[in-house]
Amino acid sequence: MSNCIEVSGLSKTFTLHLVGGTRLNALHETSFALEHGASLVIMGKTGAGKSTLLKLLAGAYRASSGAIVIQPSPESSRVELASLSDVDLIALRRRSVGYLPQHIHVVPRVPAIDVVTATGIEAGLEEAEARARAEELLDELEIKRKLFPLFPSTFSPGERQRLNLACALVRNPSLLLMDEPVSALDPRMMQQVVGMLQRHRSRTGGGTLVTILHQMAAAEQLADRVMVIDDARMKAFGTFSEVLQAT
Amino acid sequence: MKPLLSIRKLTKRFGPGCEQCVDESRWGEIDANACPNCGTVWALRGLDLDLFPGEIVGIVGESGAGKTTLVDLLSLAAVPDYGAAHLANWRGGLHSIYSASDQEKRHLSNVHISTVYQDASRGLLMGISSGGNVVERLLASGERCIGDMRARAQYLLDYMELQGLMDVRTGRLSAGMKQRVQIAKALVHRPSVILFDEPTTGLDVSVQARTLDLIRKAQREHGFAALLVTHDWNVLRLLATRALVLKAGRVIERGTVEQLIEDPQAPYSQLLIHSSTT
């Protein structure tokens, strides 16, 4: 099996120029590889560096050292993130690498349904197809039809989170990076989302998932690989039972 | 994909320059844009940028950074002291737009590269109607059928949600409406590039939001590429996908908007981002 993600010696140090050049090591010398079609769940305490790793994988943060090589699907070409131009990085993110941030920014004054549809169009769908997919996803995520024409700035945190999940899924990315996608959802809704993600994997015929999760139950269902990050270091990486034994 | 507009080493100075400040290899030593030796102001120094079809690139930087200078150079309101800009759909992209004759320059800025200014009085004639402002653009490119031109103006003003204001004198419109007239006017020839210099600065928040919506809609439906000068990171996040940070006439950082907001590298970029209200 070929690898979707290959990370070697990856470190991220922030230099905070506004506070006297303080250096903050958020991720230290991390290396791992993830096969196509795998589902990796990243766990760890708050402030450990989980979001930092995900943002590095998404190209939102620039690595201080080390390398990230991504091949979204077995058919696509392998790219080293740091070598991509900003234009190519934007194209990669639109086409094949989805990223759902932990903190969500809503586009002001655009109806919810249009937000999801526009995302689909960006990813290359025809307008009608994008709209149909958007409606289907929002239905599945139990966003009420009467909310479709409303602006997401009035949505509850759980509704916003589901809207963003719809945006991530409408693109149908080969590699999907999600930072705490169910943190604002109740257990039943969480279950529903886990089911959708599993269906997404089988639909994309081996789509790869990387998900930061705190919920053990969801992690156990979703993960065939688990990573534990503690204090900027990868402490464990393996199958669920391997990691449980190691920690 | 080939760039629509290729900008190379674009440089503009105000003053004669001296041996010290003309030497490109020493620009890194000069923190401000004025030469300490001869006082020449280097408003823009060696800017390189490829603008691709349909994308919006943000230009950020504090007052005096050279943002408007860049807009003036690209709109052909000023000429560079050095450097070139090639537009793919003008003479096959083989010649710099600065090699154009005066007549060709008027055609370029009328038809191919439109500009929307912060100060509406730079972009519009306040004494005539909003429809007249749009029609003027068409007249300038040699169109003569009044009925057609009025219909086009009407369509674009409606598109910018200015229904019923076609015959109102532009000077009497509100600030937000004036910006929308400028956008309607900018769109009339379906230009491949639009330059926005702080298009919503100084507008009330709700007026600003509406203007930004209309720019987004126009961009999606007309597909132009744009440079967007702004101080506001929220505007950038909403409209642009990547951006350049200018300081004292030089590009000190570039990246995707996400990178610049989430992980600014240069001390000056960190200062810009953390001093704004994102």
Ligand SMILES: Nc1ncnc2c1ncn2[C@@H]1O[C@H](COP(=O)(O)OP(=O)(O)OP(=O)(O)O)[C@@H](O)[C@H]1O
């Ligand atoms: N853009 C940034 N600039 C400066 N420091 C940062 C930045 N992003 C993260 N950090 C720091 O890096 C460390 C790790 O942060 P990160 O967000 O990766 O943690 P996390 O494991 O996702 O935590 P949580 O579970 O609370 O979301 C923290 O100390 C944080 O303050």
Ligand SMILES: Nc1ncnc2c1ncn2[C@@H]1O[C@H](COP(=O)(O)OP(=O)(O)OP(=O)(O)O)[C@@H](O)[C@H]1O
């Ligand atoms: N005609 C001129 N003669 C002399 N100096 C000029 C002239 N026009 C601009 N400058 C100088 O060039 C520099 C860049 O000016 P510019 O107007 O491009 O800044 P800006 O980034 O648009 O600033 P702002 O945010 O205030 O609009 C400034 O130092 C300015 O004083």
Ligand SMILES: [Mg+2]
């Ligand atoms: Mg986090």
Ligand SMILES: [Mg+2]
């Ligand atoms: Mg200016």
Ligand SMILES: [Zn+2]
């Ligand atoms: Zn000098």
